[in-house]
Amino acid sequence: MAGYASFVNTAVGKKLAAQLGLPRPVRLRRYAVDAPLVDGAVLVGGHGGTPLLDRVRAVLADEAVTAVGEVAEGQRVSAVVADLTAVESPEDLESLRALVGPALRSLAPSGRVVVLGRPPREAATPAQAAARRALEGVTRSIGKELRAGATANLVLVSDGADSGVDSTLRFLLSGRSAYVDAQVVEVTGGEAAAPADWRRPLDGKVAVVTGAARGIGAAIADVLARDGATLVCVDVPAAGEALARTANRVGGTALQLDVTVPDAGERILEHARARHGGLDIVVHNAGITRDRLLANTDEQRWASVVEVNLLSVLRMNEALLADGGLRDGGRVVVVSSMSGIAGNRGQSNYAASKAGLIGLVQALRDDQGLRRRRITVNAVAPGFIETEMTSRIPFATREVGRLMNSLSQGGLPVDVAETIAWLAQDASAGVNGNVVRVCGQSLLGA
Amino acid sequence: MATTSQPTSLPRRAAVIGGNRIPFARANGSYAHASNQDMLTAALEGLVARHGLAGEQVGEVAAGAVLKHSRDFNLTREAVLGSSLSAHTPAYDVQQACGTGLEAAILVANKVALGQVDCGIAGGTDTASDAPIAVSEGLRETLLQLNRAKTSGQRAKALAGLRPSHVVPEIPRNVEPRTGLSMGEHMAQTAKRWGITREAQDELAAASHRNLAAAWESGFFDDLVTPFLGVTRDENLRPDSSVEKLAKLKPVFGRGEGATMTAGNSTPLTDGASVVLLGTDEWAAERGLPVLAHVVDAQTAAVDYVTGDEGLLMAPAYALPRLLERQGMTLQDFDLVEIHEAFASTVLATLAAWEDEEFCRERLGLAKPVGSLDRSRLNVHGSSLAAGHPFAATGGRIVASLSKMLSEKGPGARGLVSVCAAGGQGVMAILEAA
Numbered sequence: 001m002a003g004y005a006s007f008v009n010t011a012v013g014k015k016l017a018a019q020l021g022l023p024r025p026v027r028l029r030r031y032a033v034d035a036p037l038v039d040g041a042v043l044v045g046g047h048g049g050t051p052l053l054d055r056v057r058a059v060l061a062d063e064a065v066t067a068v069g070e071v072a073e074g075q076r077v078s079a080v081v082a083d084l085t086a087v088e089s090p091e092d093l094e095s096l097r098a099l100v101g102p103a104l105r106s107l108a109p110s111g112r113v114v115v116l117g118r119p120p121r122e123a124a125t126p127a128q129a130a131a132r133r134a135l136e137g138v139t140r141s142i143g144k145e146l147r148a149g150a151t152a153n154l155v156l157v158s159d160g161a162d163s164g165v166d167s168t169l170r171f172l173l174s175g176r177s178a179y180v181d182a183q184v185v186e187v188t189g190g191e192a193a194a195p196a197d198w199r200r201p202l203d204g205k206v207a208v209v210t211g212a213a214r215g216i217g218a219a220i221a222d223v224l225a226r227d228g229a230t231l232v233c234v235d236v237p238a239a240g241e242a243l244a245r246t247a248n249r250v251g252g253t254a255l256q257l258d259v260t261v262p263d264a265g266e267r268i269l270e271h272a273r274a275r276h277g278g279l280d281i282v283v284h285n286a287g288i289t290r291d292r293l294l295a296n297t298d299e300q301r302w303a304s305v306v307e308v309n310l311l312s313v314l315r316m317n318e319a320l321l322a323d324g325g326l327r328d329g330g331r332v333v334v335v336s337s338m339s340g341i342a343g344n345r346g347q348s349n350y351a352a353s354k355a356g357l358i359g360l361v362q363a364l365r366d367d368q369g370l371r372r373r374r375i376t377v378n379a380v381a382p383g384f385i386e387t388e389m390t391s392r393i394p395f396a397t398r399e400v401g402r403l404m405n406s407l408s409q410g411g412l413p414v415d416v417a418e419t420i421a422w423l424a425q426d427a428s429a430g431v432n433g434n435v436v437r438v439c440g441q442s443l444l445g446a
Numbered sequence: 447m448a449t450t451s452q453p454t455s456l457p458r459r460a461a462v463i464g465g466n467r468i469p470f471a472r473a474n475g476s477y478a479h480a481s482n483q484d485m486l487t488a489a490l491e492g493l494v495a496r497h498g499l500a501g502e503q504v505g506e507v508a509a510g511a512v513l514k515h516s517r518d519f520n521l522t523r524e525a526v527l528g529s530s531l532s533a534h535t536p537a538y539d540v541q542q543a544c545g546t547g548l549e550a551a552i553l554v555a556n557k558v559a560l561g562q563v564d565c566g567i568a569g570g571t572d573t574a575s576d577a578p579i580a581v582s583e584g585l586r587e588t589l590l591q592l593n594r595a596k597t598s599g600q601r602a603k604a605l606a607g608l609r610p611s612h613v614v615p616e617i618p619r620n621v622e623p624r625t626g627l628s629m630g631e632h633m634a635q636t637a638k639r640w641g642i643t644r645e646a647q648d649e650l651a652a653a654s655h656r657n658l659a660a661a662w663e664s665g666f667f668d669d670l671v672t673p674f675l676g677v678t679r680d681e682n683l684r685p686d687s688s689v690e691k692l693a694k695l696k697p698v699f700g701r702g703e704g705a706t707m708t709a710g711n712s713t714p715l716t717d718g719a720s721v722v723l724l725g726t727d728e729w730a731a732e733r734g735l736p737v738l739a740h741v742v743d744a745q746t747a748a749v750d751y752v753t754g755d756e757g758l759l760m761a762p763a764y765a766l767p768r769l770l771e772r773q774g775m776t777l778q779d780f781d782l783v784e785i786h787e788a789f790a791s792t793v794l795a796t797l798a799a800w801e802d803e804e805f806c807r808e809r810l811g812l813a814k815p816v817g818s819l820d821r822s823r824l825n826v827h828g829s830s831l832a833a834g835h836p837f838a839a840t841g842g843r844i845v846a847s848l849s850k851m852l853s854e855k856g857p858g859a860r861g862l863v864s865v866c867a868a869g870g871q872g873v874m875a876i877l878e879a880a
């Protein structure tokens with residue numbers, strides 16, 4: 001934590017913040033291989049038949065976490081999982097209030113609220129659609145009400161996709177999702193295979209990360225390698241020194257390559273095939289900014305950002321997603337941005353490129369060829385993440401950026417990386433075409 | 447291309463799998479504060495990353511430096527320990543003046559060929575910026591005496607021997623100890639002997655810059671170079687160099703009318719490091735690494751320059767016929783030829799000697815001259831005049847680049863590497879595309 005966040009956690013800062021009612025960011029709980037899934041018992045409940053709770057209990061039992069049906073006086077819970085998949089009408093939402101409301105006071109720091117529902121578009125009646133959609137409003141409000149690093153997220157599980165929910169449940173409960181707040185994740189199906197070891201869910205996978213020399217890309221390489229993947233690290237030749245550091249740290253290979261060259265996709269594939277026998281995971285992370293007000297943006301500034309952030313991804317995907325490209329069960333994750341969702345003054349070119357990526361992900365969601373090959377394509381949209389890119393933002397703007405979210409702090413590169421690693425798992429086969437923000441529930445574009 | 451069968455006695459051929467170097471920097475430029483160990487480690491780290499060797503035990507690493515601090519007595523091993531290679535990787539230092547890098551590659555290739563290692567790394571590093579400085583002989587003797595003194599009286603006596611002139615340090619100079627002449631002055635004599643013109647030298651220098659610039663532009667070095675300390679290209683490279691600009695420079699070596707050698711057609715002092723990955727075809731295949739070329743043969747030679755019998759940098763001219771005879775080849779059989787540009791005139795004098803009937807008969811004992819070289823095959827991606835010449839790093843630069851060029855030409859293409867060295871020596875090797 002830096003700037004305001006570290007000040008407010010000093011003795012003086014704490015007092016001042018309490019008196020003035022200022023936000024008090026806390027150190028977020030983050031994943032470690034030997035850490036428990038959550039720190040303490042989890043309250044589970046819901047409405048009606050709660051068809052998903054058996055799975056929830058099984059996941060908790062597998063991680064040696066106690067599931068409780070109610071919170072005893074003076075007891076703390078580390079998380080609340082509310083199964084609202086069976087709601088028929090808005091009246092049923094009372095079950096949510098009755099379960100989650102009183103429990104919020106007992107929620108431990110960096111606690112979790114996970115609400116389970118079904119997609120409104122699959123509802124049988126308008127009343128059911130209304131009730132299902134209402135869950136999103138409640139969850140987002142809970143996110144804003146929570147303190148001390150706790151988050152609230154909603155998972156919409158399609159009918160028949162219940163078996164695909166485990167990886168998402170684990171992700172949202174664990175410290176991996178530290179900076180993912182007030183998101184709606186859709187689990188729509190797919191054959192989700194549990195890994196042999198949840199601590200190495202990417203064992204045997206070959207992954208390529210573009211822009212891996214530094215910042216978020218370097219963190220992605222670290223996390224994918226920690227989870228078991230073999231890494232191909234790509235960055236421009238000029239960033240080769242830092243790229244070599246990343247590659248050697250993760251025991252992978254460095255490929256000095258500008259992603260805008262016409263045959264970048266082919267060269268990545270060729271490298272991965274020759275060195276590692278194939279390719280399973282692609283993370284399109286390389287990106288640049290050339291900020292100016294649109295009124296002052298010339299053709300060159302416009303073109304370079306669109307070229308690096310969007311056109312290169314489209315071009316590489318042609319090779320990577322073609323038959324003989326990514327192996328069956330492959331994963332593509334693109335790194336979009338909050339700016340692509342909310343827009344940002346002075347970033348029209350950047351926002352265009354990052355919004356374009358979302359369009360790309362949504363278009364590929366229903367691609368029959370990819371569905372047959374069980375390849376998923378998702379986006380993560382980071383909010384304010386502490387990197388070299390953001391450390392160059394002027395102080396005041398930077399502080400505002402850090403604080404304008406429910407967790408009152410900037411995220412870390414590892415938070416984006418953990419989110420990508422979850423999407424990359426075999427067990428996340430049912431998560432496709434999603435755009436997951438890693439923004440601590442930013443007030444922008446919410 | 448050679449059509450003859452190769453009467454090579456080697457049991458198997460070592461493969462050149464890849465290479466890496468840091469961009470070369472002008473002395474006292476961007477690497478002024480980097481040591482040989484820093485640069486060699488950086489070159490190794492880039493090689494390890496490119497080939498996915500982190501944590502791997504390599505058969506051996508052989509490398510060296512020409513200008514070396516006494517503290518660097520175990521330079522290569524120290525660089526290995528500072529790298530991501532397994533600490534179980536043995537290493538040793540090699541030193542053969544400017545031939546160091548190529549000689550190291552030959553040593554490792556020979557061990558691979560003999561089955562003593564299945565992979566190895568060869569390289570070299572040199573810094574003219576962070577050069578060792580020695581104390582004067584008088585001060586050194588005084589200090590040693592002081593160290594041996596047991597009583598304060600003896601100490602005082604030792605110190606009393608100290609003279610003001612003793613504290614002037616000795617900075618290493620690029621001179622031949624036995625003649626007191628700098629390498630440039632030696633080369634000026636040879637250039638005169640062979641009538642090498644200023645124009646021809648400037649043309650060669652301009653071509654070197656033009657060719658190297660084009661190679662950088664085309665991305666040729668994307669998988670051969672890893673940036674270091676923010677330097678992403680060879681600092682000495684002047685893409686806009688031209689014969690006209692070079693013609694304006696004043697000669698720095700030789701005297702009077704016949705002086706033709708300038709700072710533009712001589713290599714500048716340079717800092718840098720390079721390494722080459724060698725191994726068996728099987729070792730490469732197990733890791734999915736492409737084999738660029740094989741080391742076919744190598745030859746060193748030395749000349750008696752002390753008595754003036756031969757020019758200091760002419761030894762490669764003598765190494766070639768021995769190689770050609772052993773391989774049943776002619777100079778014209780090579781698809782590519784890399785002659786290290788110590789000076790433009792070095793390359794030109796060597797080529798002139800091979801064309802000269804009398805020299806080839808009298809000196810090389812050949813019935814007919816070696817003949818002329820198709821210049822379009824010479825240093826096609828530039829050489830030391832443009833890239834610079836960190837002494838021990840030049841061999842690795844050439845071996846890696848030539849191997850890649852040969853592999854682009856296709857299987858069977860053959861290339862010749864020639865590096866001249868101080869002390870009247872020369873090192874040569876033949877590579878063949880895999």
Ligand SMILES: NC(=O)c1ccc[n+]([C@@H]2O[C@H](COP(=O)([O-])OP(=O)(O)OC[C@H]3O[C@@H](n4cnc5c(N)ncnc54)[C@H](O)[C@@H]3O)[C@@H](O)[C@H]2O)c1
Binds near residue numbers: 257258259337386
């Ligand atoms: N930092 C944030 O707050 C933030 C927020 C939202 C989105 N993002 C996105 O996350 C990604 C990573 O951002 P970061 O903060 O780590 O930035 P960064 O500038 O630190 O790293 C980006 C990397 O991409 C590489 N790159 C740029 N152009 C390339 C090209 N043509 N080919 C190959 N590599 C190239 C760069 O060399 C660099 O190493 C970017 O896509 C960025 O838009 C960042």
